[in-house]
Amino acid sequence: MSLLEATLRAASVLAAFLVLPLLVGQAEHKVMAHMQGRLGPMYAGGFHGWAQLVADGVKFVQKEDITPRAADRWVFRLAPAVALIPYLLAMATIPIHPGVAAVDVPGSLVLVLAATSVGALGTLMAGWASANKYALLGGLRAAAQLVSYELPIVLALASIAMAGGSLSLMALTQAWSPWWLLWQLPGGLVFLVAACAELQRPPFDMPVADAELVMGAWTEYTGLRFAFFLLAEYAGIVVMSLLFAVLWLGGWHGPFEDTLGWLWTLLKGFGVAVLVIWVRVAWPRLREDQLQRLAWLWLVPIALAQLLLTGAGVVMGW
Amino acid sequence: MSPLPGILKGLITTARTALRPTHTAEYPDVAPELPPRSRGVIALLEENCTSCMLCARECPDWCIYIDSHKETIPATTEGGRDRQRNVLDRFAIDFSLCMYCGICIEVCPFDALHWSPQFEYAEVDLLDLLHEKDRLHEKDRLGGWMASVPPPPALDEKAAEPAEIAAANRPARGAGPAGGAGGSGPRMPRTVRPRAAGSPRPDAGGSSPAAPSPPDAGEASP
Numbered sequence: 001m002s003l004l005e006a007t008l009r010a011a012s013v014l015a016a017f018l019v020l021p022l023l024v025g026q027a028e029h030k031v032m033a034h035m036q037g038r039l040g041p042m043y044a045g046g047f048h049g050w051a052q053l054v055a056d057g058v059k060f061v062q063k064e065d066i067t068p069r070a071a072d073r074w075v076f077r078l079a080p081a082v083a084l085i086p087y088l089l090a091m092a093t094i095p096i097h098p099g100v101a102a103v104d105v106p107g108s109l110v111l112v113l114a115a116t117s118v119g120a121l122g123t124l125m126a127g128w129a130s131a132n133k134y135a136l137l138g139g140l141r142a143a144a145q146l147v148s149y150e151l152p153i154v155l156a157l158a159s160i161a162m163a164g165g166s167l168s169l170m171a172l173t174q175a176w177s178p179w180w181l182l183w184q185l186p187g188g189l190v191f192l193v194a195a196c197a198e199l200q201r202p203p204f205d206m207p208v209a210d211a212e213l214v215m216g217a218w219t220e221y222t223g224l225r226f227a228f229f230l231l232a233e234y235a236g237i238v239v240m241s242l243l244f245a246v247l248w249l250g251g252w253h254g255p256f257e258d259t260l261g262w263l264w265t266l267l268k269g270f271g272v273a274v275l276v277i278w279v280r281v282a283w284p285r286l287r288e289d290q291l292q293r294l295a296w297l298w299l300v301p302i303a304l305a306q307l308l309l310t311g312a313g314v315v316m317g318w
Numbered sequence: 319m320s321p322l323p324g325i326l327k328g329l330i331t332t333a334r335t336a337l338r339p340t341h342t343a344e345y346p347d348v349a350p351e352l353p354p355r356s357r358g359v360i361a362l363l364e365e366n367c368t369s370c371m372l373c374a375r376e377c378p379d380w381c382i383y384i385d386s387h388k389e390t391i392p393a394t395t396e397g398g399r400d401r402q403r404n405v406l407d408r409f410a411i412d413f414s415l416c417m418y419c420g421i422c423i424e425v426c427p428f429d430a431l432h433w434s435p436q437f438e439y440a441e442v443d444l445l446d447l448l449h450e451k452d453r454l455h456e457k458d459r460l461g462g463w464m465a466s467v468p469p470p471p472a473l474d475e476k477a478a479e480p481a482e483i484a485a486a487n488r489p490a491r492g493a494g495p496a497g498g499a500g501g502s503g504p505r506m507p508r509t510v511r512p513r514a515a516g517s518p519r520p521d522a523g524g525s526s527p528a529a530p531s532p533p534d535a536g537e538a539s540p
Contacts (some may be wrong), residue, residue: 035332039342282328 006175013092013102016176020040020091021195021234024241026232027270029053035281038070056227057083063223066130075129080221080228083122087235094242095170097262098252108169113154119236120146123207129215138216141288142200148295149197150203153304156191159310160184160247163220171241180248183313187306188248190299191304193238196276197291198202199233203283206291241272250270341427354471357418358437361463362451366430369404373422373431381415382422383408406451411460413439414447436466 031054032041045051067076091110095101105111120142127139141317161167163184164175197204208216215221218229245268247250252261286294343350352358369386385408391401423431441447449460473480488502 031336034336034340037335037338037341039344041338042344278329278332282332283325 005158006078009102011271013088017088017091017235020238021231023270024237024273025053025234025278026050027274028280031274031277032281035278050261053142060227061107062225063226065223066220066223068220068277070131072129072131075125076220077225079122079126079129080225080232081122083119083232084228086117086119086122086238087232089243090115090119090239091235093169094239095173095251096242096265098174098257099170100262101170105168106169109157109167110114112169112239113157116236116239117146117150119143119232120200122229122232123200123217126221128206130217130220132220134213134215135217135219138207138213138219140207141213142217142273144288145197145200145204145291148292149194149299152190152194152295152299152303153198155307156187156194157247159187159303159306162307162310162314165314169246170193173246173253176247176250176253176282178250178253180250184248184310185258186302187310188244190303190306191248192243192272193294194299195244196279197295199236199246199276201233201237201276202280203285204291206288209285212308237276238269239274241276241301242269243270327336346528352435354468355433356435356437357412357433357462358435359433359439359449360416360423360460360465361432361434361467362409362411362460363432363464364406364451364461366426366428367406367426368430369406370427372427373423376421376425378419378421379415379417381412383410383412408450409451409460412448414444414540431462432467434463434466435468436463436502 030040030048041049042054043049044055067073075272090112092102093105093111095104101108122138123142124146127135127137127142130136130139160172163180164172166172200207207213208218210216213219216227221229242265245265249268249272251265251268253262254260269316361481369384371384374380374382377524384406386404386406387404389405391403393400420433423433439447439449478484
């Protein structure tokens with residue numbers, strides 16, 4: 001890989017990283033508004049408020065960057081980057097077209113898993129370094145949530161890895177067949193629920209529950225650093241949606257996949273993102289104990305059963 | 319588990335709402351549909367005002383300012399008596415104090431004050447909320463709001479008759495059998511003035527802006 005190609009790939013991933021979360025954010029604005037009988041942003045940019053998030057970004061840049069005096073300075077300032085950058089890394093490994101991914105490494109499934117876990121570490125750092133009781137509680141809740149929901153995600157992905165016989169996202173997508181839609185369905189549902197929880201999205205947003213914890217780990221953040229946390233959340237939605245689209249919905253598989261493969265991947269991913277938004281609008285927040293119950297009493301057993309089913313399938317050669 | 323149907327119901331409800339038309343009123347682009355008798359701003363019909371000060375005195379937070387002076391109208395007939403009348407110099411309502419109770423409008427005996435549904439008169443400076451009757455800007459004139467006063471809405475069904483109509487329809491006192499409750503035949507009215515239907519009394523407080531004297535007073539004053 002020449003230097004030019006590497007630069008080009010990095011630039012395109014960065015561009016996708018800056019555009020796709022905004023698209024999801026705008027979709028969330030509009031979908032949520034219409035689900036609540038509202039119109040959502042209508043003025044910014046002229047046409048149906050398409051530039052609302054750009055305007056928000058400009059606003060965030062103008063705000064003062066405050067670090068509380070009691071805060072652990074370096075950790076506090078580093079936390080947004082720790083939350084944001086892993087998703088950039090994860091996004092780079094996702095294959096969007098037959099044979100096309102920004103970074104194609106043999107163990108990309110493991111890499112994505114590791115990266116998304118580091119992302120949640122940013123929330124924990126922010127909560128711990130803020131020297132604020134709300135932030136601390138939010139951070140600890142985030143940590144507890146991370147520990148509980150990492151396991152179902154790993155198990156669900158392990159089932160896919162077994163079914164496809166690889167740890168590379170590219171090879172797994174190549175191995176995908178429509179039969180997986182049914183065969184891997186339980187694992188897929190577990191992954192969706194656990195991914196929502198991992199992203200701390202409603203109905204699993206106890207770490208930022210604004211009625212109880214102000215803004216959780218983000219309470220003390222202002223300006224651009226706060227915007228980075230928001231961007232990380234939406235980048236996380238993009239990564240998780242694309243991951244689900246690639247592994248469970250077949251990614252580029254579809255009509256004219258040689259030319260339109262990238263479109264199918266993006267469309268499927270967008271559909272999953274809309275589902276994530278829909279769930280956010282429709283359901284109330286779980287209680288902290290309900291969250292743990294759901295993880296350990298439902299998701300982990302279902303994921304284990306899926307693993308068993310997949311194992312049986314692989315051995316029997318379905 | 320029992321929560322499952324409820325969870326699906328939530329999804330269905332939100333999806334159905336998303337497919338229906340929204341309720342949003344795009345206010346600055348689309349004028350809002352205000353209910354009748356909306357209390358936006360108080361308009362002054364200057365010609366009807368007699369500077370009687372009732373509104374200023376009834377105002378709970380004293381936000382109405384009235385200045386007036388007396389003028390003498392020479393007698394029109396030979397040997398008649400000169401008349402005096404009040405000329406309104408200043409009428410101002412401080413909308414930074416006004417609490418929109420509407421007592422001034424209720425209390426005005428000559429219908430000089432009216433509710434206008436116009437509500438877009440926010441100002442950058444608090445002091446600009448003091449609306450004079452003849453400020454330079456057309457928008458800020460207390461009298462300028464009169465143009466936006468809607469005609470009074472029709473009465474509700476089964477509402478009581480308006481007081482003016484009830485008074486006009488009532489038989490003259492002493493003329494009918496109802497007046498003779500005392501038993502000793504038809505009682506004669508005590509006052510000298512006859513209260514016939516054509517008397518100017520009931521319409522004096524009516525909506526006709528051409529009250530007898532004020533319009534020509536403006537020309538007579540210099």
